Amino acid sequence: MxxxxxxxxxxxxxxxxxxxxxxxxxxxxxxxxxxxxxxxxxxxxxxNSIAQSLASNCSNSVGMLVSEVHGPFFGEMMSGVENELRSVGKHVIIAAGHSDVESEKDAIEFLISRKCDALILHVDAVSDEYLLELNKQTPVVVLNRHVAGMDENCICLNNELGGYLATKAMLDLGHQQIAYISGPLFKLDVRERLAGHKRALQEAGRAFDEGLFVEGDFHEAGGVAAMEQLLKHKQPFSAVVCANDEMACGAMNCARDHQLDIPADVSIMGFDNVIISRYTFPHLSTIDFPAGEMGRMAARWVRKHIYQDDKLKVQNLFEPSLVLRDSVSRR
Amino acid sequence: MxxxxxxxxxxxxxxxxxxxxxxxxxxxxxxxxxxxxxxxxxxxxxxNSIAQSLASNCSNSVGMLVSEVHGPFFGEMMSGVENELRSVGKHVIIAAGHSDVESEKDAIEFLISRKCDALILHVDAVSDEYLLELNKQTPVVVLNRHVAGMDENCICLNNELGGYLATKAMLDLGHQQIAYISGPLFKLDVRERLAGHKRALQEAGRAFDEGLFVEGDFHEAGGVAAMEQLLKHKQPFSAVVCANDEMACGAMNCARDHQLDIPADVSIMGFDNVIISRYTFPHLSTIDFPAGEMGRMAARWVRKHIYQDDKLKVQNLFEPSLVLRDSVSRR
DNA sequence: GCTAATAATGTAAGCGCTTTCACAAATGTT
DNA sequence: AACATTTGTGAAAGCGCTTACATTATTAGC
Structure with a gap:
């Protein structure tokens, strides 16, 4: 060479x-x-880009940390990031954090020692304090998580609005008893989605009912279990809003096992609009999470602030939108 | 620092x-x-790993090129690669080729200029000759594609066996008329799967029937269209074997629209065992494609040959396996 | 035509490591 | 006790670039 x-x-x-x-x-x-x-x-x-990096003290690479490299959700995000960055000759180094504190910190250390010019993080195990500290050391942009004190560095979804839209849609369809299957409440976005649900109920003059609430785990099995619990409870409901699509699938499968027709007997709503929602039967109504767009925006943040592409605009907050398919019907 | x-x-x-x-x-x-x-x-x-790389002439990074960064299939592969490599302190740079010749070559150029120690490629647009030439320039391992002349560098699935297993399963369940929805025939793996299908038929003493064959496009819509065509044809069949899961979903949806019950009226089989197959209704029977394992093996190849981890064994051919779920039944 | 400014190019000192070679000290050999 | 090995350490030359600074060539101003 x-x-x-x-x-x-x-x-x-x-x-x-x-x-x-x-x-x-x-x-x-x-x-x-x-x-x-x-x-x-x-x-x-x-x-030789290695030599360039050494001499210029700029590696032209950005590290991306996701929970899991597989999974439709992260795929979309990474895809957005890759697209945006490669178009300007930067490369992305990926690492997985597996939603575990040690593993996430490990991966971050790894990326730092790789001299990434910036880090795009989708993490849920490490603390806010850790991220704030990290951000002093190296530029960080956080996806789908709001960290107070580094607001400019966060690219978030308006989860509250998502939760609101989901439940509002059910109300608009005439549903009165709406059950809610939540994700793990220790996660911030989960609590926000729930808050949106409550706001929709309140606006419609309906009280939030603990008997129609279950905390799930974001997995299909958790959706099945949650639905099972709701059904056993004997408290009537005609609609179920789930905090993600996987659980919604579980809920649908469980309902079907109980000879309930979807959507005739019970309407079901997911959240995220991951690819599987288009393949379920019936096709799942859900709240679109623009993961790809958000990944792209994170990359744009880096272009703007690290690679001085000043004219770029970055949008910190994204709006979810309702996707109506076949799993809901008018009551 | x-x-x-x-x-x-x-x-x-x-x-x-x-x-x-x-x-x-x-x-x-x-x-x-x-x-x-x-x-x-x-x-x-x-x-400073940049300085290390420059001095040692080894970047400790391997480039991975996939068709699309999103998509369950590539996610699994990338996940396997990332896992295996990060455990030994190497990093993976990802790029997308979008199944387009120019784009793939572009991405490869990009990775080369990044001084990757090796390239793991999942490509379908560039020619064999190009890959052979490339392999002289820089170490390459090819995923899911056999390139004559660089056999040692290919990590493949026995697609023929997969096709065979799928059809054999239907035959074993007593099906006599088995339709086949293929992928685009210009792809090698598609032809191999088809060959397996034919072998199974032949072994069972049944002739391959053009009237029960449709070439699809690997997408859901293609599956719908293909099923539509089969149904219109009026040639009876009780089972449909599809060359991937997406088309199988399309076929199921189409069949359902025609008031056919699955699996009572028609049994359906997919291929790949991507995540959606676990979320369809009914759950899709399919042929498992160990994408994660294969990605991991590609990474192991790199560890062995590039990072001299001599004791490692690499396996070039993987066997698919049958996954029976609810979309098939005995005739 | 002479100086002052400007434009174009060259010189050389790093960037933070690895690695060859040389050498000193410790150990073993007879 | 003299020498040959082995072991541990340092000096210094790169790796292929970027960039501050120096130098020369060109143009402008009067």
């Missing part, structure tokens, strides 16, 4: 000049530039 | 010695080692 030195030799100029035409960092005479360009061509020169 | 120089100073030793204790590349006296280790601790020293 040719080096800058060989190029400079062939073009009959100095190293610095070659570097200049590569980076456009200073004026270079037209004729000189052409000589250099041609020499590059002839030698099939490709800059 | 502390550098090796500061560590050496604090420990009262030379740069070389510090480097040695970091890499274990040569013997260092017990006392000296401890001094160095302590100095590192005190300074919270972290090696």
């Amino acid at each position: 040719a080096t800058i030195y060989q190029v400079s030799e062939r073009a009959g100029v100095s190293l610095a000049t070659v570097s200049r035409v590569m980076n456009g960092s200073a004026k270079v005479g037209e004729a000189t530039r052409n000589k250099v360009l041609q020499a590059m061509q002839e030698l099939n020169y490709r800059p | 502390a550098t090796i120089y500061q560590v050496s100073e604090r420990a009262g030793v030379s740069l070389a010695t510090v480097s040695r204790v970091m890499n274990g590349s040569a013997k260092v006296g017990e006392a000296t080692r401890n001094k160095v280790l302590q100095a590192m601790q005190e300074l919270n020293y972290r090696p």
Whole structure:
């Protein structure tokens, strides 16, 4: 592989000049530039980005940490990030945190030692304090989590609105008894979604009923268990709003096992609009979570603040939207 | 951030010695080692991996190119790769090729200029010749595609066996008329799966019937269209084997729209065992594609051949297996 | 035509490591 | 006790770039 030195030799100029035409960092005479360009061509020169990074103290790479590399949700996010960054010649290094404190910290250490110019994090185990501290050390953008004190660095979804829209949709369809299957309440977004649910009820003049509430685990089995519990309880309901699509699937399957027709007997709503929601039977109504867009925005944040692409605008808060499919009907 | 120089100073030793204790590349006296280790601790020293890469001419990174970063299939693969590599301190740079020749070549160029120590490719647009040529330039391992002449570098699934198992399962359940919805025939794996289907039919003494064959596009809509076509054709069948899960979903939905019960009226089989197959109704029977395992194996190939972890074994061919769920029944 | 400014290019010092080579000290050998 | 090994350590030359600074060539101003 040719080096800058060989190029400079062939073009009959100095190293610095070659570097200049590569980076456009200073004026270079037209004729000189052409000589250099041609020499590059002839030698099939490709800059060594490692050396560039060392010399310029900028690795041109950004680290991305997700809970799991698989899973439709993270896939969309990563896809958005990759797209946005590669278009400007930056690369993304991925790592998985597995929703575990040690593992997340480990991965972050790893990315830092890799000299990433910035970190895009989707984490739920580490504390806010840790993130604030980290942000002093290296630029961080946090996805789907609001950390007070670094508001500008957070790209969030209006989860409260999502919860509201889900329940509001059911109310609008005439449902009176609406059960709610929540995610693990230690998560902030879960509590926000629930708050939205409560607000919708309140606006409709209906009280929140503990008997129609179950805390689930975001997994299908948890959805089945939650539905089982609701059904056993014997408190009537005609609609179930779930805090994510997986649990909604579980709830649907459970309802069906109990000979209930969806949506005739019970309407079901998910949250996230992950790919599986389009493959369930009936197709799941849900709240769209623009994960790809948010990933893209996180990348844009990095472009703007780290790679000085000043004209870029970043949007910190995203709005969810209602996706009506076949799992709900008018009561 | 502390550098090796500061560590050496604090420990009262030379740069070389510090480097040695970091890499274990040569013997260092017990006392000296401890001094160095302590100095590192005190300074919270972290090696600059960029500098390491430049000096050692080894970037400790491997590039991974997938068709799309999202999608359950690639997610599993990437997850396997990430897991295996991070455990030994290497990192993975991802890029998407979007199944387009230019885009794939572009991404490969990108990864090469990033000085990846090896490339793990899941590509379907570039030619075999291109890959052979590429492999001379930089180490390559190809996932889910057999390229003659670089057999050792390919991690494949026995697609023929998968196709065979799918149809064999239907035959074993007593089905006589088995329709087949294929993927795009220009893809090698698609043809292999089809070959397996034909072998199963032949072994059972049944002729392959063009009237029960449709070429699909691997998407849900394609599955719907294909099923529509089969149904319109009026040629009777009691089972449909599909070349992937998405089309199987489409086929199920279409059948249902035609008032057919699954599996009572028609049994359906998918291929890949992607996550959605567990969420369909009824749960889809399918052929398991161990994508995660294969990704992990590709990473292991890299560990073995590039990072000289000689004792590692790599397995080039994986076997698919039958996953029976609710979408099939005895005829 | 002479100086002052400006533009274009070269020189060389790093960036933070690895690694070869040289050398001193400790150990073993007879 | 003299020498040959082995072991531990340091000095210094890179790796392929970027960039501050120095230098030369060109143009403008009067």
